[in-house]
Amino acid sequence: MLNDFSPAAAASSFSPAFSPPEVSQPAPPTFTSPAAAVAAAARLAPRLFEQAARTDEVGGFPTQEFAWLRETGLLTAALAPALGGAGLGEPAAALALLQVLYHVGRGNLAVGRLFEGHVNALLLIQRFGKPAQVAAYAADARAGHLFGVWNTENPAHGVRLNFLAGGTYRLHGAKTFASGAGHITRPLLTGALPAHHGWQMLVLPADEQPPQLDRSFWRPLGMRATASFIASLERLEISADCLLGQPNDYYQQPWFGGGAA
Structure with a gap:
């Protein structure tokens, strides 16, 4: 409750199960259009579904699933194209954004909840952040920060x-x-x-x-x-x-x- x-009594046990990758690792791929991001999410959904039962446990976290999201470029898809994303935050891409969220959620609802929060945060940052903040947080997203x-x-x-x-x-x-x-x-x-x-x-x-x-x-x-x-x-x-x-x-x-x- x-x-x-x-x-004071809570355990200070912050230990990220998904650590940001080293800078030396390959950068995630970028999409040429919002439709390409939708297609990538649709392809990933069956793999998320197959893995879902393995992550539903106390203390679990979909570490592998977020590694897949990064490898496919979906962790940065909400960024503007100039920042390395697919522009899913643009008004013209509203349907594509909903479709990406749908495919991730139908694969694994827990992953979908977390991914939606990641996307929402990036959209708010791009909407309200100063240019230097937007650039810095976009770089964090490209590096694998959640x-x-x-x-x-x-x-x-x-x-x-x-x-x-x-x-x-x-x-x-x-x-x-x-x-x-x-x-x-x-x-x-x-x-x-x-x-x-x-x-x-x-x-x-x-x-x-x-x-x-x-x-x-x-x-x-x-x-x-x-x-x-x-x-x-x-x-x-x-x-x-x-x-x-x-x-x-x-x-x-x-x-x-x-x-x-």
Whole structure:
């Protein structure tokens, strides 16, 4: 239960099962069109389905499946073509994006949930990030970093940002249903700014600032591999460069409704 969750008592056991590949490894392939990404996802779906039962266990994570997604180029397909992607975030590619998500999800729903979060985060970064942020996070995606979106929280333990001297921020609180916690290295999350100044997006460098996890929170059959734990961000510190967009940008339409859908 979240009300019983104590950040001090939670085990600090962040150990990514899917580590970003070495820079020396070959770069993932790029697609010539959104349709090519759809075709790649359709080809991968049967392999995801065959593997699905093996990952549905407590403590499991679809490490192999995300290696396949990277090898096929699908981890970067949401990036603009100029950034090495298929442009699935463009309005004209909306149907192709839904088809890619459909094929991944029909192969393995747990992988689909995690992959959708990865895609949604990359779309939000490209929409609201500064050019330098977009370029840096696109490079992370090409290197194999996994992204996600953590927004759900218990209001009594919600995430807050406190400004520190020197331009840094200290985080307090926790997110629930933090899919991929302990595995993804670039979660995009939201938190309340001081003095009711709004709801701020940020990208947490979780390989440098690992959250504490309550793994006992998440044990549903069929979806255990999503690792949707409680993630305590208590006393983690980030730089201003981690902040994404302006306060309350997360709720702008149609992107908020589209991401929820």
